Amino acid sequence: MxxxxxxxxxxxxxxxxxxxxxxxxxxxxASYPGSSQGTYAPPPAPGAAAGTASFQHAGMDAAANxxxxxxxxxxxxxxxETDRMTVEDTVWKTAGLFAILLVTAVAGWVWTAxxxxxxxxxxxxxxxxxGALGGFVLAMVVTFTSRKKVRPALIWAYxxxxxxxxxxxxxxxxxxxxxxxxxxxxxxxxxxxVTLALFASGKVRASAKMTKIVMIAMLGYxxxxxxxxxxxxxxxxxxxxxFGLYSAEIFGIPLGLIIGVLVVFMxxxxxVMDFDQIQQGVRNGAPRKYxxxxxxxxxxxxxxxxxxxxxxLAILRGND
Numbered sequence: 001m002x003x004x005x006x007x008x009x010x011x012x013x014x015x016x017x018x019x020x021x022x023x024x025x026x027x028x029x030a031s032y033p034g035s036s037q038g039t040y041a042p043p044p045a046p047g048a049a050a051g052t053a054s055f056q057h058a059g060m061d062a063a064a065n066x067x068x069x070x071x072x073x074x075x076x077x078x079x080x081e082t083d084r085m086t087v088e089d090t091v092w093k094t095a096g097l098f099a100i101l102l103v104t105a106v107a108g109w110v111w112t113a114x115x116x117x118x119x120x121x122x123x124x125x126x127x128x129x130x131g132a133l134g135g136f137v138l139a140m141v142v143t144f145t146s147r148k149k150v151r152p153a154l155i156w157a158y159x160x161x162x163x164x165x166x167x168x169x170x171x172x173x174x175x176x177x178x179x180x181x182x183x184x185x186x187x188x189x190x191x192x193x194v195t196l197a198l199f200a201s202g203k204v205r206a207s208a209k210m211t212k213i214v215m216i217a218m219l220g221y222x223x224x225x226x227x228x229x230x231x232x233x234x235x236x237x238x239x240x241x242x243f244g245l246y247s248a249e250i251f252g253i254p255l256g257l258i259i260g261v262l263v264v265f266m267x268x269x270x271x272v273m274d275f276d277q278i279q280q281g282v283r284n285g286a287p288r289k290y291x292x293x294x295x296x297x298x299x300x301x302x303x304x305x306x307x308x309x310x311x312x313l314a315i316l317r318g319n320d
Contacts, residue, residue: 085286085294090278094295100156101163101299104131108167116175123172131165134158142296150289155296162303173310177317184310191264191305195271206269206276214269221263243315260312267305274298 108127115124138158142151174181198204228244231237237244246256278294 083288085278085281085288085291087278087282089288090282090291090294093291094298097155097159097295097299100159101166101303104160104163105167105170108164109171110167112168112171113175116171123175125168127164128168128172131161131163131168134161135165139300142293146293150292152289152292155292158296159299162299166303166306169307170310173314177314180310180313180317183313184306187309187313188302188306191268191309192271192302195268196275199272199275204272206273210269211273214266214273217262218266218270221259221266224259243311246311246315254315256315257312260308260315263308264305264312267301267308270301270304271298274301 108131111127112123116122135158138154138161142154142158145151170181170184195204224245228246232244243256246254246259248255250258274294274297277297278291281290281294
């Protein structure tokens with residue numbers, strides 16, 4: 001049993017290779033609704049009644065004070081006012097994508113579970129296959145076209161297809177190993193929470209050297225996943241190995257467990273890269289639309305992490 005999540009996660013980080021996340025924008029300055037930056041007090045008209053220099057100075061001070069008061073009393077400018085990427089706006093975009101994912105995940109779950117019951121034990125794989133292929137294709141399109149144009153509609157569609165896949169695979173695993181979905185969900189939330197906390201505290205940061213190492217490892221894992229999928233489809237591997245090469249044992253330990261631990265680490269570091277790119281985008285004053293790429297990257301990584309943890313738990317339960 002394989003999935004395209006690893007491939008999507010490998011490629012999703014390339015979506016951030018956009019000048020918007022790399023170049024400092026000199027226009028990235030705070031603006032305030034109602035403020036009058038760049039305005040000035042007009043000089044008195046020629047021939048006006050004798051205005052002294054002190055009177056003009058007092059008028060300019062009053063105008064400056066009024067401007068400052070307007071700036072301090074006005075609410076801080078947000079993403080809508082500045083049309084710039086912000087952390088808060090990216091969080092809302094991420095939440096919206098996960099809401100779409102949950103809705104279609106319910107549909108995938110019901111579809112798979114119902115077909116399993118009605119067929120007497122043979123689940124319909126359609127939502128699994130459609131969701132996986134649709135999500136993979138859209139992930140590639142978003143990743144390789146975002147440098148020219150960000151298309152939120154494609155990212156929404158990706159979330160919908162990915163939800164269908166996640167719901168279907170979760171239902172299938174839950175039927176075979178009851179309780180495994182809740183365990184995988186809690187473990188995923190724990191990994192994401194710890195990673196976010198460490199990043200927010202400044203204790204974990206993405207480095208150029210580590211990023212290269214992880215990206216090479218992710219590409220290697222992608223090759224392994226594709227090879228495993230081909231061997232399973234062609235019948236080269238024994239039918240009893242439900243996870244293909246993952247089910248092979250090394251000194252009595254399933255290979256899937258060894259690889260799984262490494263993959264969870266890669267997924268956690270991928271989250272760090274996602275958070276770092278969002279932070280860079282905000283700092284460099286990237287346009288607001290690039291918040292969709294930040295949300296997209298986080299969703300790809302979290303789904304990948306969830307599927308890998310689900311597989312690890314299934315392998316452990318299968319050896320009970």
